Amino acid sequence: MLDLKFIQKNPEKVQEALRKRRVDLNIQDFLALDEKRRSIIQEVEALRRQLNAQSKEVAKLKSKGEDASNLVDELSKISDKIKKLEKEKKQIEKELFDFRARIPNILAPDVPEGDDEKDNVEIKKWGEKPNFDFEPLPHWDIGTKLKGLDFERAAKLAGSRFALYFSWAARLERALINFMLDVHTREHGYVEVLPPFIVNSQTMFGTGQLPKFEEDLFKLEGWDYYLIPTAEVPVTNIHSNEVLKEEDLPIAYTAYTPCFRSEAGSYGKDTRGLIRQHQFNKVELVRFAHPDKSYDELELLLSHAETILQRLGLHYRVVVLCSGDLGFSAAKTYDIEVWLPGQNAYREISSCSNFEDFQARRANIKFQPKNSKKKEFVHTLNGSGLAVGRCLVAILENYQQKDGSVRIPDALVPYMDGVSIIKP
């Protein structure tokens, strides 16, 4: 959510951001409505002032035992008028709020302009693509041949876009979760959190999933409950409606959760394998930062996510999302894309974003600066550290051997009870 005053004072900046994001919204419509709102407020408040003052007169007259019926009649008319105007005002405010809730965040100045993911800009690469003296297989072939992944039975249980893990695969998924959490808590200073996997609509609003993206979520029928699409949602909202201490910043949380996404509108995309599932596991990193430091913290966050891939010896690149590909709430986002030889492509495995005060304003998360009376909104950041299922995919595809076996990266061997290779 953008600050109302910011929109009023910088309509051209907001319009420019909308244009760069390829979003068709006209800020002039918003401003006209806001103008109307202010004129009604002025009228209402003048009337109310009169009403308040004269109501006291009534009280005085009555306490003296005098008749006040004339005055009461007159005030009754004013009161009616106020009620009518209040109704109108409420309607306009609702429209303004709905409008504002659908305006995406403004962009960081260094976000490249572009239409979609084709215009994202690669900023670095780490490691090398592995060489194979055979044709590398996609992970769904590797995983099913090794009897670790079973998509057919998963479909029987729940439908498409679900997976069933057995034996070494289930263990590997769990190993990855523990490995990631250990690195982030022991080495990167994050506090581990285990949040609810179901949240209410207020919480979904706080991080920007609602009202605009309801169709991406799973909602529980008959309840104001949604399955979380990412740990970002419950973890960022931990401090909603709170005032944090400046000296406590930055606050850093890491959380493992399953993530649930409807994947509406992705029909036909990534239909095979683990890449795009209705349910997947993710270890998330969330930071609450001082506004002056949030972009430094974004670099830090990115490096924390990268560490995991480096320890696993997986080749990746980092891209900056262009304006047209940037998420609704984010001001700037880095995607980490891991190399998948089985698909001969880089695929997103982490997305690290600075939301500046956009989520903080929605969720009302402030801090009290030491040298100012005025409370300010914190900046929120988050990033995957990492998507666990896709990480398992990357291991299978990058560490596959000619004989169909898969090596386990050294860093994970202790988490696999010493198993260093998965054999047919």
Next chain:
RNA sequence: GGAGAGGUGGCCGAGUUGGUCGAAGGCGCUCGCCUGCUAAGCGAGUAUAGGGUUAAAACCCCUAUCGAGGGUUCAAAUCCCUCCCUCUCCGCCA
């Protein structure tokens, strides 16, 4: 699921025959004074949002906010309705 109690400012806590309550009192905090010592005392201040004023801000003025929303009334923290949350007891359950 059944029965009961309750939600007031940073915290504690008054206030329910509607009016002088944005709200007593206490604590905490901030600033100043005083004090030969990290105390006590004295004084002042101490919410958020919106509107107006301003080049902008501070100040100032106004309006709203006593869990949320709606209603009654000239007027509601106080009355009525709906919802949410917390606590206690019983039941059930991992």
